[in-house]
Amino acid sequence: MTTTPNSRWIRIDTTDGSFDAYLSLPPAGKQANNPGIVLVQEIFGVNEHIRSVADQYAADGYVVLAPDVFWRKAPRVELGYAGKDMEEAMALRKSVDVEAAVSDIAATVKTLRAEIGAGGKVAAVGYCFGGLLAYLAAARGLVDAAVPYYGGGIQNNLHEAAAINVPVQFHYGALDAHITPEHVEQVRQAVAGKRGTEIFVYDKADHGFNCWARGSYHQRSAALAHGRALTFLVNTLS
Numbered sequence: 001m002t003t004t005p006n007s008r009w010i011r012i013d014t015t016d017g018s019f020d021a022y023l024s025l026p027p028a029g030k031q032a033n034n035p036g037i038v039l040v041q042e043i044f045g046v047n048e049h050i051r052s053v054a055d056q057y058a059a060d061g062y063v064v065l066a067p068d069v070f071w072r073k074a075p076r077v078e079l080g081y082a083g084k085d086m087e088e089a090m091a092l093r094k095s096v097d098v099e100a101a102v103s104d105i106a107a108t109v110k111t112l113r114a115e116i117g118a119g120g121k122v123a124a125v126g127y128c129f130g131g132l133l134a135y136l137a138a139a140r141g142l143v144d145a146a147v148p149y150y151g152g153g154i155q156n157n158l159h160e161a162a163a164i165n166v167p168v169q170f171h172y173g174a175l176d177a178h179i180t181p182e183h184v185e186q187v188r189q190a191v192a193g194k195r196g197t198e199i200f201v202y203d204k205a206d207h208g209f210n211c212w213a214r215g216s217y218h219q220r221s222a223a224l225a226h227g228r229a230l231t232f233l234v235n236t237l238s
Contacts, residue, residue, distance in 0.1 A: 004055055012067065014107045016100070019071035021108055022046050023115070024058035035237035036112040036122040038105060038143065039066040040130030042211070043089040045077040049213045050127075057125070060230060063116050067108040069101050069133070081214045093129055098136075105137050121145070121237040125229065127210060128152050139163045145196075145236040147229050150176055150207050155183040158190040167196025169232045171225045173205030173218070196236060200228060 007024040026034065037057050041050045046066050054064040070077055070092050077092070079085040105124065112122055123145040126134030131151025138146035139160035148154060149171045168191065172184050184201060191197045202209065202221035209218040210225060 006058060007051070007055060010065075010111075012104075012107050012111050014104065016072070016103075019104065020046075020068045020076055021111070022051050022054055022066040022068075024051070024054040024064045024066075026058050026061045026063065028061075030063060030116065033119040034061070034063045034116045035233065036063045036065065036116045036120055037233070038108050038112055038122060038124045038134075038137070039064050040105065040124060040126030040133045041066060041069055042128040042130055042208070043093040044079040044081065044085070045070060045074070045089075047078040047080075049211055053127075053210075056226075062233070063112065063120075065108055065112045065115070067104055069104060069130070070096065071104075072096075072100065081208075081211075096129075098132075101133055102136050102140065102142075105133055106140075106142050109137070109142050123147060123233055123237055125149075126151065128208065132157070135168065136160060138166050138168050141165065145169075145233065147171070147232065149210055149225070150179055152178060155179065155186050158186060161187075161190040161194075164191065164194055164197075167198075167232070167236045168194070169198045169229060170200065171210075171229075172199070172201045173207055173209045173216075173221065174201050174203045175205060176207040178207050198228075198232065200225065 121144040124134035124137040124143045125147040131148035132153045134146040134148045205218045205221035206216040208216040
């Protein structure tokens with residue numbers, strides 16, 4: 001598992017045990033009140049792609065911490081996007097306790113806040129299953145903002161939306177068979193009127209469009225979404 005000169009794995013302690021998280025720092029190092037990002041994995045682990053995304057946000061000046069959400073079942077697992085790896089990823093997703101995962105996000109946020117120092121704000125950015133966890137982190141008041149990308153299952157947890165009191169920016173692909181336009185509309189209605197809420201749908205994008213290691217990667221949508229996320233994070237974490 002490769003790291004960069006500005007990255008390393010750290011341990012996070014919880015009442016259930018401890019788990020690893022990938023920490024990536026800005027090239028210039030930490031500065032006073034750096035904003036932080038908890039970067040939440042897809043169902044494929046904190047793999048090379050997720051670490052690269054962490055480094056990407058770190059290059060933008062954020063202190064990024066990506067927790068190993070599957071540590072109870074398969075610590076430090078790294079999976080690909082097809083065949084047996086996909087089967088294992090789906091099995092891990094079905095076996096995970098979502099509430100336990102949310103508690104791990106809370107522990108990660110606590111660790112990150114200690115890392116960036118008093119005054120620094122933290123956002124959760126998540127993809128697929130991680131998008132659901134980012135959404136729940138916002139709804140539970142764990143973070144100062146959230147950016148869920150194609151969050152699988154958000155539409156099944158809209159009862160949590162009423163509690164959202166921080167800005168949330170949602171990204172969806174119009175071609176996503178897992179999250180249909182009807183699901184997106186349900187999310188839109190559930191968060192209507194919420195301060196700072198944005199929903200973007202990308203006409204030519206499928207599920208997983210941000211991941212350049214997947215066949216569904218769509219460069220234009222990924223670049224546009226990343227730019228929008230950066231603008232959102234600057235406005236909400238400054």
